[in-house]
Amino acid sequence: MSIQYPARERLANLPTPLQPLDRISEQFSLPHGGPKIWIKRDDLTESAMSGNKLRKLEFIIAEARARGCNTLITCGGEQSNHCRATALAAAKTGMKAHLILRGGSGTGAPETPDGNLLVDYLAGAQVSLYPMREYVDTLPQLFEQWARFYEQQGDRALCIPTGGSDGLGIWGYLLAAEELLEDCRREGFAPDRLICASGSGGTQAGLTLGCQVFGSSADVTAYAVCDSTDYFIDKVRQDVADWAHRYRQAFPFDESRIHVIDDYIGPGYAIATEEIYQTIALAAQLEGILLDPVYTGKAFHGMLQDIKQGKYSGCKNLVFVHTGGQFGVFPQRTGFQNSWSQQ
Incomplete structure (x- = not known):
């Protein structure tokens, strides 16, 4: 076929x-x-x-461009490979990235971020860390909240589900x-x-x-x-x-x-x-x-x-x-x- x-x-x-x-x-x-x-x-x-997420992001970023978006919002765990790849891909293509991450204290980054989270910050992504329960209970609302935030700034965001899946x-x-x-x-x-x-x-x-x-x-x-x-x-x-x-x-x-x-x-x-x-x-x-x-x-x-x-x-x-x-x-x-x- x-x-x-x-x-x-x-x-x-x-x-x-x-x-x-x-x-x-x-x-x-x-x-x-x-x-x-x-x-x-x-x-x-x-x-x-x-990693595997980059293959998906090739099509996701092309779709974002087709929709006139300049910002990517996605989600995952504090050590999400997908979020790290999204942050770097956004940087490479001149887009903004906002990562909604679960597992944090909700008060910001760990004192010394490590692994994927460290790379998220190095790539210039906006990172919002939420406690597990808040993340699980309110994820759709968090996407909506941050999409509105960027819209009010004159930007347009594409919301990407967990893992780009x-x-x-x-x-x-x-x-x-x-x-x-x-x-x-x-x-x-x-x-x-x-x-x-x-x-x-x-x-x-x-x-x-x-x-x-x-x-x-x-x-x-x-x-x-x-x-x-x-x-x-x-x-x-x-x-x-x-x-x-x-x-x-x-x-x-x-x-x-x-x-x-x-x-x-x-x-x-x-x-x-x-x-x-x-x-x-x-x-x-x-x-x-x-x-x-x-x-x-x-x-x-x-x-x-x-x-x-x-x-x-x-x-x-x-x-x-x-x-x-x-x-x-x-x-x-x-x-x-x-x-x-x-x-």
Whole structure:
């Protein structure tokens, strides 16, 4: 099926590399009858704006320009990768960015901001931190409040949902699916399964839709880092329906091909266990790949555990989509104290 993509602001360094994880495959997958593991390096979309969110922002910023907007308002956790990427992308394209962040005290920035939050400030974004309960209870009103604020100043804002995940943002990973499938063809194989982390659902939605649109038999398995399997199945349905409605697409999407595993969330969103920290260290030591404790570390750990349990024994080639998030390592530095070899 041919797809007519909407306008796009070129920000990412594409295509990103597809690489084999030979050492991890030999140690953890092949001995258990599992597949060869590959990794799609979307952590390399750009050096600072790095990660999956930049693919979505290419289409979001083009839409903002088409609407005559000069300000981007979005939301997320205090260490949101999406908000950090939005702040930098806005700076690069001459726009303003306002970030509505949860988890703060509501009285301003921490005395010493770290990780993604530090980059938010360096990029010149306006940051509003709210306590968790206020954020959860009033997020739609906060968007409205700040949109009115900019309108009164003579600006025009585009409000971007969590993670840029909706019928507009889905284009980023529809395009990524097309790119990834071509990568695999060039390497001489067809993937049996794509693996990703799912936090707001947009990357999963785009990959799942893309595999169907471009005629691949590969299914996408997403490892939830928050919320439940049922939540993400419904979220993917919503994003695909939003895409179909906005862009008048009549594609017969097969909802039975939405797959989510919620067994490895652990104590909660952005809370890692010792096993996750050890897996992140393992990937760094065996492959020189840096995962993060919020998204990719949990998904990669879940994938390895499920390979050991034989869940992917029928697969020959599995592709893990590395969605970035390395800035999230640093605020959790104390969790890694047992994760490296003592020399």
